[in-house]
Amino acid sequence: MLGVVFVHGVRSSAEMWDPFTSVMAEDYDLMAKAVEPVPRFEYATGLFRSSWKPLTVIPSISTVADSLKEYLITEAGEFDRLVLVGHSQGGLVIQRCLVRMLTEGRGQELARIRRVVLLATPNTGSELLQTAREKLVRGNPQEKELRPFNELVADTARSVQRDIVHAAEQPTERSCRIPFSVYAGEQDKVVTRASAQAAFPNAAVLPGDHFTIAKPDSRRHRTYSTVRRLLMEAAL
Structure with a gap:
């Protein structure tokens, strides 16, 4: 059986995938x-740290990657x-997780990952309201990594x-070829x-805006039919 792990973006939650999985269920x-592991992956996110929880922080993408x-x-x-x-920042979390595992010499463990699908991921950052974000959202480690040209x-x-992406076919401790489908x-x-799309070779476009791209309402929605095709191929 193929496991499908959905990773949500900033200011979102695991529930954002409900429309997608509702179509899957039928x-x-x-x-x-193909089925989801239980429970679905979720992490803390938001623009501002809650004043009601003074001992909590908004985790960095690296911290979330270690959770994944x-x-x-x-x-x-x-x-x-x-x-x-x-979806969105979730794609950055996935990439950071894979790279951190390779850094630990765990490349061969990644061989079971048959594909990564990125939907509207800011691979080189998002400029939307950047100046306002920098002024209003201070000290948020997730927001910092959504800015263009983050090192x-x-x-x-x-x-x-x-x-x-361009690794040799045979996994090593420090490399593992995994196909990416980027939209x-x-x-x-x-x-x-x-x-x-950034520098990914298999990049394309799907209908919808930043949010509706990940919320198909039927099997005819092209995001669903595209991801379905990729899942069926990975399940062979």
Whole structure:
């Protein structure tokens, strides 16, 4: 059985995937081959730290990536094949997780990940309301990495291209080839097509804006039919 791990974006939650999984639930051919681990992956996110919880922080993307790493080992540990699907910042979390695992010499563990799907991920940042964000949202480590030309995001992207996308077929401790399918939103004003597609070779465009691209309402929605095709291929 193929495990499908959905990773949400900033100021969102695991519930954002409910429209997608509702369509999946009625797709019996797909459900016979691909299911979600339980519980669904979720992490803390937001613009401002709650004043009601003075001892909490908004975690950095690296911290969330380490949480995803443990999720893949524990909740998704029973699956010998996985597909990771990330929306917006969730795609950055996935990439950071993979790179951090390679840094730890765990490349061979990544061989069970058959594909990564990125939907409207700001691979080179988002310029939308950047000046206002910098003034209003201070000290938020997630927001900082959504800015254009962030060094840590750029370093992660280089590692993904070198050690994952263009890696040799045989996994090593420091490399593992995983195919990426990367999509921009046709009407997305939050993440431009250039940022979403970046340097990935298999990049395309799907209908919708930054949010509706990840919320199909039927099996005819092209995001669903596209991801379904990729899942069916990975399940073979």
